[in-house]
Amino acid sequence: MAALNSIDCGTPKRESDTQITLEIDGRSITVPEGTSVMRAALESGISVPKLCASDNLEPYGSCRVCLVEIEGRKGYPASCTTEVAEGMQVRTTSDKLGQIRRGVVELYLSDHAGTSRVAGEQDQAGDDELLALAHDLGVTENRYGKSGSNHQNATIDASNPYFDFDATRCIVCSRCVRACDEVQGTFALTVDGRGFASMISAGTDSNDFLSSECVSCGACVQACPTEALIEKNVAAQGLPDRVEKTTCAYCGVGCSFNAELKGDQVVRMVPATEGKANHGHSCVKGRFAWGYTHHPDRITSPMIRERITDAWREVSWDEAIGFAAGRINEIRETHGRGALGAITSSRCSNEETYLVQKMARAVFGTNNVDTCARVCHSPTGYGMSSTFGTSAGTQDFDSVEHCDVMLVIGSNPTDAHPVFASQMKRRLRAGARLIVADPRAIDLVRSAHVEADYHLQLKPGTNVALINAIAYTILEEGLENRTFVEERCDIEEYEGWREFILRDENSPEATEQYTGVPAASVREAARLYATGGNAGIYYGLGVTEHSQGSTMVMGMANLCMATGNIGRSGVGLNPMRGQNNVQGSCDMGSFPHEFPGYRHVSIDSVRDIYENEWNVKLDVEPGLRIPNMIDAATEGTFKALYIQGEDILQSDPNIKHIAAGLEAMECVIVQDIFLNETASYAHVFLPGSTFLEKDGTFTNAERRINRVRKIQTAPAGYADWEITQLLAQALGYPMNYAHASEIMDEIARTTPTFAGVSFDKIDALGSVQWPCNEEHPEGTPVMHVDTFVRGKGKFMLTPFVPTDERANRRFPLLLTTGRILSQYNVGAQTRRTANGQWHGEDLLEIHPSDAEVRGVKDGTLVAIASRMGETTLRAQISERMTPGVVYTTFHFPETAANVVTTEFSDWATECPEYKVTAVEVTPSHTMSDWQKRYIATRERQQRIGDAGPAPVRSSETVAAGFDGGDK
Amino acid sequence: MDSQKMVHQANQIAAYFEVYPQQRAEEEVETHIRKFWEPRIRTQLINYPGDGLHPLVQKAVAALKNDTGQSA
């Protein structure tokens, strides 16, 4: 495809200390050794035609349109596969070259549809580089004709919901195959047949894309030089005519995109080559799943109601904001400021999150503010702060290029962080070693051309025992890096840790009874981690969402310090953040005990900064966490909650308790793009904006601050930060930002790690990684380089305390929850796109032996019950599971997986233990009663307006559809 | 908060810190609760009459009592 604004230099950039000077068309050019002649030319603005070459793929040399003449060499070498040499003299144009190129193009056109298939482009080249080249070279007639054997009768493979494959336009340049292999690492495509019969194939029986291994990342579509692979949108809507740069709003990779627009309409999203997190790649969500932004379910008007049992009433902004402010004031007068609180969102921008916590602290007058990271990465905050001194991933993503051993714990990158997973896989194919610690055989354990050296298939809830056993092996076998420890760490704490770890109870042999991992494998993996070169740890919610989540984070930090694997490229401790702005929302002071920049509310000097800036007196005491707010609500001391962009009823544990808490409140304000599950219990609904509808910044998992830009206007008119500002004003607090950049200026003024950050700087540099200040004016890719943020690194003890949630006779299986590639979090966005075609419901993965003894068959309904509750979903029999462990996702409200999860939580942060719930699974034929009641409540409490009979759908219809396999 | 849940959470904190030498463990448990628990829940803990509290939590409660006595 022909992306707007992007220059493709034909072959990948090469790095070398040796510089080569050559002459191209009489111009002297100097480039690093190893560079292709094509790249040397294109970089200097000398054009060379190309079809099979692209700068994100290794040169291939099949199309022969890039031929050049080189002084002293015979024939016409392909410039893409020819490396530069000192003193080389190259000519890119001559009569002979023109003649050869025209011949090649003519031959290609003899088996090509000949015209563009893009709407309105029939007489133009459209999105087709071959047609464009034909125009450039003046190829008008075709001496070969189309009478010979050709592929012109092939039908279009339209199975993928987002792109088509039209074989009549395929020139078999293999760019798609190579993109799938080299860029994405899925190896879904092959070239079938030989010579003229050859054709691209998705390699399945039915041979279509949808049923193949394809994960719909779109790399092949982006790579295709013709319109053989093309976005359905582009074909239907026509070519885009302008570009806005923005950032994906899904996962913590934070891919940079060029939103390509035609007028005001986004036509396609093209991952930006200069994006430092994604280097021109993306996954199915970012590239394709943005249609939800104009889904008919978008709420376009503010709404209010007296009681949650009333129907919603659409009102003006003035009325809604006035109503909300009135209730908040009343509650504050009667019950005090402690009865008020707010929840910020990892899906909103830094500026918006900052403003919501400011609203709570400065306007409500309380530190009762929390964020969804409570339920995901709060232990990362606690664990990393205790050991290193700050809560942040230590590396940039590119650091993985220098990593020799990857230790992946409780993280499933190919599903949750797909673009980074592609980068990992590339490095693994180039020889890095891999240790996976996970109860499930995730894709990384074995996929095309990648295989883990060790898969430590531990029992859920035993991470700490495992990490202790690894540490034990390292110390016992003398594999630690004593020099590093002495120079960089607090030696007393180290000695204490050493004494603790070397206790017998921590040996791999002793811990095997808990983890179920053979001692010998633990020892071998430990040796590999300690001695295999640069070792990096990558972890996710499989670490944090446990009763010992914080202990585990500290255990991994200890390991980094003990082996000296921290403070340079290729090593470190990398939390894989789930949502786009988890890092940012934590940075922005979303936790009830700390201000932006992770500074405790009890520190006078920090409160001074904000008291001066905000002109109010601030509370010195920590506020309520989300679960505390719910508890306090049921007890009657917490009454009003302002929730921006979160759906706690679906995402938080023990739904029944959450519902009871929400029901007990007198003013629940939900600000979101859709009427979410929590909104069933709200009194005020404020319609918010998507990432395409506002200016702001997101901070990805590598601390990279990326810009989002306003491309269209929110249907209800306001960006989320503007809505917060309206509410603050109505409450009598002067808040008057004219632009999101002014909020960032305030953040920079008050937060030392952000001191050097501004929209201007981000615009100039593309993105910037905090800390960004006087010391690091352009940001900090790798942290703790010469010294830890806290000074000396601090080893923390990590006693293994088994969770109180245990399997027993009644609930003999352990349930663990997770996510899937095509869906995102509570699914509010992705469920409203065609991504449902890959994953239309939550499934319960269960091992064949567990299924057999229970009479559970693949694809049938099962009831899953814990001591908390019961729900019904469909079973998928899967060898990925260890016997005794079952797995599901929480993307669909009908399943309500969180009705079974417990209230057990991390000891330090109250992060729920989603990864361990004792359950029993039995065959079923219908939704649980609870699910039916839940749906009935939702349908009743989400009615808009008085017109029409309510509820909209009866729970019986929904249940019948569900039972029958409706999606 | 449900008092069983509160006791469970307080004891979890103690179960982590008990691996440290006695005096440090006592201080750490108190500091942790002081730093992260909202005053309402601290008060609930201080006023909790029942048993089942880990000895380290009992120590912390005693210390918190003095502390809250001053700041409240």
Ligand code: SF4
């Ligand atoms: S969309 Fe991605 S995974 Fe699918 S065939 Fe193309 S490159 Fe491969």
Ligand code: SF4
């Ligand atoms: S979801 Fe993540 S990996 Fe996919 S495009 Fe968005 S930021 Fe990139």
Ligand code: FES
């Ligand atoms: S671009 Fe060089 S051979 Fe195709």
